Amino acid sequence: MKFRCLIVIFALGCTPAEATKPAVDLPAKPAKVEKLTRSNEEWKKLLTPQQYEVLREQGTERAFSGALWDHHRKGVYKCAACGLELFSSADKFDSGTGWPSYTRPVHAAHVESDVDLSHGMKREEVHCARCGGHLGHVFDDGPPPTGRRFCINSVSLVFEPAK
Numbered sequence: 001m002k003f004r005c006l007i008v009i010f011a012l013g014c015t016p017a018e019a020t021k022p023a024v025d026l027p028a029k030p031a032k033v034e035k036l037t038r039s040n041e042e043w044k045k046l047l048t049p050q051q052y053e054v055l056r057e058q059g060t061e062r063a064f065s066g067a068l069w070d071h072h073r074k075g076v077y078k079c080a081a082c083g084l085e086l087f088s089s090a091d092k093f094d095s096g097t098g099w100p101s102y103t104r105p106v107h108a109a110h111v112e113s114d115v116d117l118s119h120g121m122k123r124e125e126v127h128c129a130r131c132g133g134h135l136g137h138v139f140d141d142g143p144p145p146t147g148r149r150f151c152i153n154s155v156s157l158v159f160e161p162a163k
């Protein structure tokens with residue numbers, strides 16, 4: 001019996017932790033998304049002018065101008081306004097558009113969408129489910145496995161590298 005226990009302990013001790021660790025540390029479960037409401041004046045104090053324009057006024061950064069469209073590190077992209085985890089490097093792909101693009105959010109409950117009829121187009125706008133911050137738009141011309149393309153402004157995101 002004692003010998004058997006020792007074998008189990010030895011086997012556990014020898015299991016390489018790295019082998020079972022995912023390449024990217026993702027939130028295993030959706031966060032409890034409680035709505036965060038702030039006044040425009042509060043957001044102005046917390047965000048840079050460019051963040052405010054995009055996140056709170058539905059602006060769009062110029063293509064190929066943001067910090068994250070050509071960014072390839074492993075990690076999680078969070079809302080620049082409230083810190084909610086939104087996208088993973090595992091779902092990022094090069095869309096050629098000049099904006100960071102993802103096939104899906106880390107959890108469906110972390111983003112919400114609205115119909116956007118501005119600029120004479122009908123598009124699906126996406127925003128952070130917690131703070132309502134505008135992120136970008138989602139289209140149905142993405143690659144597998146979802147066929148979706150979440151086209152997101154770099155300025156709406158902050159990157160947290162995998163540990």
Ligand code: FE
Nearest residue numbers: 079082128131
């Ligand atoms: Fe947010």
